[in-house]
Amino acid sequence: MASQVLLIPWDPTSPDHVERMVQQRIACGWSVEDVEGWRGRQEIGTLNLQWIVFEDSEPDRDAKLLKHTQTYPQEQEPLLDSAIFFGGKPRAVPLPQKKFIPVGHISLGRVPAAYENLGVTNEEGAYWIGILYVSRALHGSGLGRKTMDTVENVATSEPLCAKILALNAITTDDPETVEKYKALGLEIPQASDITLLFSNHEWYARRGYQTYNTEEKAFSKVDSTGKTWWWGAVFMKKHI
Template sequence: MASKHAWKIELVPWDHMSPEHVQRMYDQRVACGWREQEVPLWVEAAKKGGKIFYWAFLSEAVPDREELLKKHTEKYPKEATPLRDTAAEIRLVPRQPTNAEFVPIGHVAVDIHEPEEDAKLGLPTTGTIWIHQLYISRALHRGGFGAGTMAKIETLATQDPMNAKIMALDTISKEMQTVSAFTDILYGEGEGQIPLPSVSNEDWYTKLGYNAFQREKNAFTSEPKQGVTVSIDLVYMKKVIA
């Protein structure tokens, strides 16, 4: 069933060759609280036709659009300056950028993994597309913009050149987002605390039609703050989209 929120969001490719786009990606990852140090790696991956990001921005059809943008930029003043659609390629496939201005309120990435990786997880080695690094401004949560972004990226992934049949993703396990011993480490405490999610990632993706099919303990180590590391448990989820 199509998302009732898809109309709220438009997508435009991240321009990994633009200093302004790269800086904005860094700023949004800092706001997200995860993996800002990986932005240079994503630039290099994009140059080779790998993982590609899309900016999410509010559709002109959103009735309170200007008020929402003000809410976003007041919380994140570094993001007040619009970007322009300047990406000249998507996964090495040329495109004609529009040069239109937009203010991204978040982003999402899609990638194609090696067939061996998909096979190891019991996924089809062709037609499986992965979603990564979904982020929506914390000033605009609970407005349906995350669901709208997911709906738009799913539709885009079914088209050339990706031709997705299954969307897959991995996310932090529900348990790690609901046990205080983990949340204090992952989200911080006091003035510097990142707001805790109102619903776990796993439950949120389940509501969007994704099904958990595998779990992995201690999948990778994260350093949420200097000198503090934690092993992250992942849940793998998938959804048939075509």
């Protein structure tokens, strides 16, 4: 079955788009302070953030949107598809301009320079799938899977024409998982749930991604007491 998810480019010149990104990063719990810096990267095509939007054909679309907006009432107002560039190239805005309520976002960026020593370089055609956030109100609905189906199709199409996709996933062998997520007020990722920021690497392996390196301490977050908690990462890639 074809995915019922549409990806619409984030417009860093739109105050409404920027504010909604801030709201969703607050809901996610990560990197809200990075949003301002993402604006320039989006314009030159090194980030390529996109909103996750339900197609009209999505089963129970209206009920799912209602569940999202009831959980996040500050996101009830639709955005307007207004980005005039994507992938560092001009983009023709579809007319009439689409109004939409995003239920998450995902990026197709350049491979982070810090990861080049792990075997993925910023060669032509290599893109990093990151900044994945799906509304917590819709976890378990299959939205993460549909988003991955769609983002891979977008990556291989114009203007990106990706040849390699890379990403990282949180390691599953972590004796501090319960304590860590409780301290940070986060939901514990389930083996079959890829709708969180970090996902089970076994799920990606079933999609054809191969592990090429691991890092014991890759991600950190400070809890309300000031304690820093660390996650290990599994770095994965696939040729497409």
